Amino acid sequence: MPDTGLLPEALFQPADQAGRVVVIGLGYVGRPLALEAAASGFEVTGFDLDPAAVAACRGSIRATCRAQDLPPASTWLICVPTPLDAEGRPDLSAVAAALETCRAHAPEGALVCLVSTCQPGATNGLCRRILERYGREVGRDIFLAVSPERENPGDPMGGPRRIRRLLGAPDPVSLARARAFWERVTDRVITVSAPEVAECAKLLENTYRLVNVALMDELHRAFAAFGVATREVVAAAATKPFGFQPFWPGLGAGGHCIPVDPAYLQMEARRAGAASSLLDAALAANRGRPARVLGAVVQAMDGRLAGRRIRVAGVTYKPGVADLRGAAPVALLQGLSACGADVSWCDPLVSDVPEDLARWPRAATFAEGAPEAIVLGTPHRDFDLARLAGAAPMVFDPFGVLPQDPEGRVRVV
Numbered sequence: 001m002p003d004t005g006l007l008p009e010a011l012f013q014p015a016d017q018a019g020r021v022v023v024i025g026l027g028y029v030g031r032p033l034a035l036e037a038a039a040s041g042f043e044v045t046g047f048d049l050d051p052a053a054v055a056a057c058r059g060s061i062r063a064t065c066r067a068q069d070l071p072p073a074s075t076w077l078i079c080v081p082t083p084l085d086a087e088g089r090p091d092l093s094a095v096a097a098a099l100e101t102c103r104a105h106a107p108e109g110a111l112v113c114l115v116s117t118c119q120p121g122a123t124n125g126l127c128r129r130i131l132e133r134y135g136r137e138v139g140r141d142i143f144l145a146v147s148p149e150r151e152n153p154g155d156p157m158g159g160p161r162r163i164r165r166l167l168g169a170p171d172p173v174s175l176a177r178a179r180a181f182w183e184r185v186t187d188r189v190i191t192v193s194a195p196e197v198a199e200c201a202k203l204l205e206n207t208y209r210l211v212n213v214a215l216m217d218e219l220h221r222a223f224a225a226f227g228v229a230t231r232e233v234v235a236a237a238a239t240k241p242f243g244f245q246p247f248w249p250g251l252g253a254g255g256h257c258i259p260v261d262p263a264y265l266q267m268e269a270r271r272a273g274a275a276s277s278l279l280d281a282a283l284a285a286n287r288g289r290p291a292r293v294l295g296a297v298v299q300a301m302d303g304r305l306a307g308r309r310i311r312v313a314g315v316t317y318k319p320g321v322a323d324l325r326g327a328a329p330v331a332l333l334q335g336l337s338a339c340g341a342d343v344s345w346c347d348p349l350v351s352d353v354p355e356d357l358a359r360w361p362r363a364a365t366f367a368e369g370a371p372e373a374i375v376l377g378t379p380h381r382d383f384d385l386a387r388l389a390g391a392a393p394m395v396f397d398p399f400g401v402l403p404q405d406p407e408g409r410v411r412v413v
Contacts, residue, residue, distance in 0.1 A: 019041070019042055019043050019074070020042065020043045020044075020045070020071055020072070020073035020074055020075070021034075021037050021042045021043070021044045021045070021073055021074075021075045021076075021077065021181075022044075022045050022046075022047060022070055022071070022073040022075070022076045022077070022105075022106075023037070023044060023045070023046045023047065023077045023079055024047045024048075024076065024077065024078050024079060024080060024098040024101060024102070025047075025048060025078065025079035025080035025081070025094075025098065025116070026046045026047070026048040026050075026053040026054065026056070026057055026063060026079075027048075027053065027079065027080075027081065028151055028153050028256075028323070029079045029115060029116075029149040029151050030046065030048070030077070030079030030080075030115075031046070031053070031056065031057060032151065032159055032160055033077060033079060033115070033160045033185070034046045034057065034060075034061050034063075035060055035061065036159065036160040036161055036185045036186075037184075037185050038060065038061050040184045040185045041184070042075075042184070042185075043071075043073075044061045044062065045061070045062045045063065045064065045069075045070060045071055045073065046061055046062070046063035046064070047063070047064055047065075047067065047070060047101070048063070048065065049065055050065075051065055067101050067104070067105060070101070070105045072105070072106070072107040072110075073106070073107075073110065074107075074109070074110050074111065075110065075111045075113070075181050076102045076106050076110060076111065076112045076113070077113050077115050078095060078098040078099065078102070078112065078113070078114050078115055078116055079115045079116060079149065080094035080095055080097075080098050080116050081094055081116070081256065082094065082095060082116045082117050082118055082260075082264075083256070083260060083325075084260055084263055088263060089263075089267065090118075090119055090263065090264050090267060092118060092122070092126060094116075095114070095116055095118060095122070095126065095127075096126065096130065098116075099112070099126070099127055099130040099131060100130060102131065103130055103131055103133065103134070103136075106142065108136070108141050108142065109141070109142070109143070110142055110143070111142075111143040111144075111145065111174065111177045111178055111181065112127070112131060112142065112143070112144050112145075113144075113145045113146065113147055113178055113181070114127055114144075114145070114146040114147075114148075115146075115147055115148065115149050116148075116149065117148055117149060117202055117203070117257070117260075117261055117264065118146075118199060118264065119199065119203075119264040119265070119267060119268045120196045120199045120200050120203070120265070120268050121196060121199070121268065122146075122199060123144065123145075123146040123168070123169075123170065123195035123196075123198075123199065124170055124195055124196070127144055127146075128144060128170065131144060138170055138171070138174065139170060139171035139173055139174055143169075143171075143173060143174040143177045143178070144169060144170055144174050145167060145168065145169040145174050145175060145177070145178035145195070146167070146168050146169070146195045146198050146199060147165050147166060147167045147168075147178065147182060147198065148166060148198055148199065148201070148202035149202075150163045150164075150165070150166075150202075150205075151163070153255075153321045153323060154318070154319070154320035154321040160185055160186055161185065161186055161187060162186075162187060163186070164186070164187075164188040164189075164190055165182050165186045165188065165189050165190065166190050166192060166197075166198045166201055166202070167179060167182060167189055167190065167191050167192065167198065168191070168192045168193070168194055168195040168196070168197055168198035168199075169195060170194075170195060175191060179191060200265070202261065203261050203262065203264055203265040204265070205261075206257045206258050206260075206261035206262060207261065207262040207265055207279060207282075209247070209253070209258050210253060210258050210259065210261075210262045210279075210282050210283070210286060211278065211279070211282045212245075212247040213247055213250070213252075213253045213258065213286065214253075214281075214282040214285040214286050214289075215247070215282075216230070216234070216247045216248060216249045217249050217250065217252065217285065217286070217289050217398075218285060219249075220249035220398075220400060220412075221292075221413075224400075224412040224413075229400060230248075230249050230400040230412075231248065231249075231399075231400045231401065234246045234247070234248060248399065248400075249398065249399060249400055250289075250328070250398055250399050251289060251290060251293060251328040251329060251332065251376075251377060251378075251398045251399070252286050252287070252289030252290055252328035252331075253286055253328075254317030254318070254325070254326035254327045254328045255317040255318060255323060255325055255326050255327075256323070256325050256326065258286075259283070259286055259287070259326050260326070262279055262282070262283060263283065265279070266279050266280065266283070289328060289398075290328045290329075290331040290332040290335060291331075291335060292413075293332060293375065293396065293398050293413050294332060294335040294336060294339070296396065296411070296413040297310070297336070297373065297375060297396055297413070298339065300373075300394060300396070300411055301372075301373065301394070305336065305339040305340055305341040306339070306340030306341070307340065307341075307342055308341050308342060308372050308373065309341075309342045309344070309369070309370075309371045309372045309373075310336055310341045310342065310343055310344075310371060310372065310373045310374070310375065311343075311344045311345060311346065311363060311366060311371040311373070311374050311375070311392070312329050312332055312333055312336070312343070312344075312345045312346075312374075312375050312377040313345075313346055313347075313366040313374055313375070313376050313377055313378075313383065313388060314329060314346075314347050314376065314377040314378025314379060314380050314383065315327060315329040315330060315333070315345050315347045315350065315357065315377050315378060316329070316347060316349055316350065316378050316380075317378075318378065319378055319379055319380050319381060320349075320380065320381060321349065322349040322350055322351065324350070324354060324356060324357070327377075327378075328377070329345070329375075329377030329378055330356055330357070332375060332377060333345060333357075333360055336375075337359075337360065343360045344360060344361045344362065344363050344369070344371065345357065345360055345361075345362060345363065345377070346362065346363040346364065346365060346366050346368070347362075347377075347378070347380070348380060348382045348383075349380060349382075366383070366388050366391055367387070367388075367391040367392070370392075371391075371392050372392060372393060372394070373392050373393065373394040373395070373396065374388065374391055374392045374394075374395045374396070375395075375396040375398075376388065376395070376396065376397050376398065376399060376401070376402065379399050379401050385401060385402055385403065386403055388402065389402045389403050389404075389405045389409065389410050390405050390407070390409060392409065393409060394409060394411060395409050395410050395411065396411050396413050397410055397411065397412050397413065398413050400412055
């Protein structure tokens with residue numbers, strides 16, 4: 001049997017299952033996890049610096065913005081964002097601040113588990129350094145583990161209970177402590193031989209997706225040039241029962257994972273002298289996808305967008321969620337605006353208009369005001385795609401989901 005790095009089940013003995021848990025970060029990862037832990041019988045306290053995140057949890061769990069109000073819990077989960085900074089480098093400042101909170105308030109013998117996505121070596125590096133700063137020793141005085149998040153916002157079949165957890169730790173006692181916790185809040189825990197395995201696996205999951213999304217966005221142009229429907233090609237290939245997984249074209253992968261996590265992996269690979277040229281190309285292709293769609297719009301409108309009324313239908317980073325982080329349609333709006341277009345947008349899921357979108361007028365529907373052109377930014381389920389296909393003289397479809405109309409308005413890009 002090949003060595004997979006997974007540890008045999010027989011190595012683990014049940015550990016004490018302490019009752020109090022602190023979840024640091026109450027966003028799309030921390031809040032569901034806090035609720036699941038509470039439902040599993042733990043006494044949970046959530047901590048977030050954002051009063052709105054704290055308010056959203058009240059009534060379900062105890063939550064606070066004040067570190068001094070945190071209890072001496074036996075389990076501390078770090079679920080804070082790890083975005084890229086303005087230079088495209090991983091920003092671990094929120095993780096470092098969360099670890100300082102754990103160091104200051106977690107009692108001796110507590111478990112700290114990193115759930116936020118970080119680069120390989122973060123658990124044994126940054127986390128360990130902060131926790132051991134004033135004489136504590138990981139594996140003796142305080143325990144440390146990593147179980148990277150695998151949330152899929154908008155997926156009704158997801159959530160902490162249903163999604164398998166990877167788990168790694170620097171020492172056997174930390175691993176046993178962490179496993180005792182996770183086995184109460186999730187259906188399947190998969191232990192690995194080292195924290196770096198769990199960290200790399202998380203980054204590989206989204207790197208795999210990024211490379212394949214970028215590939216489909218590139219091939220979408222080729223198939224369109226052949227006069228072949230990309231989605232039908234992918235569906236046909238997906239009938240093969242092995243060796244193929246379907247990915248679909250779009251406006252570029254956005255959100256908090258796919259365009260971000262591969263940069264963490266590439267940073268460490270470059271530091272080790274093993275940077276991937278393929279990964280660089282995929283990252284560049286994904287970043288450049290909105291600009292290529294913009295170029296197709298400019299070309300179709302005779303090279304002049306100044307004063308042209310153009311609407312982007314759907315502006316969130318993926319269908320079914322209201323999240324605007326890394327959303328490719330926002331980048332497209334910026335590009336259209338820079339070309340002088342009279343830009344507007346519509347989206348049924350965006351309730352409070354954030355600053356990113358406030359500079360452009362919002363339309364109630366994709367057809368309101370008779371735009372000269374519509375670009376499908378996010379194919380929300382609430383959109384009537386058949387109506388959208390005929391709602392303007394030109395309709396641009398980066399996804400290949402719109403039906404062809406008899407008048408030839410739909411442009412696959």
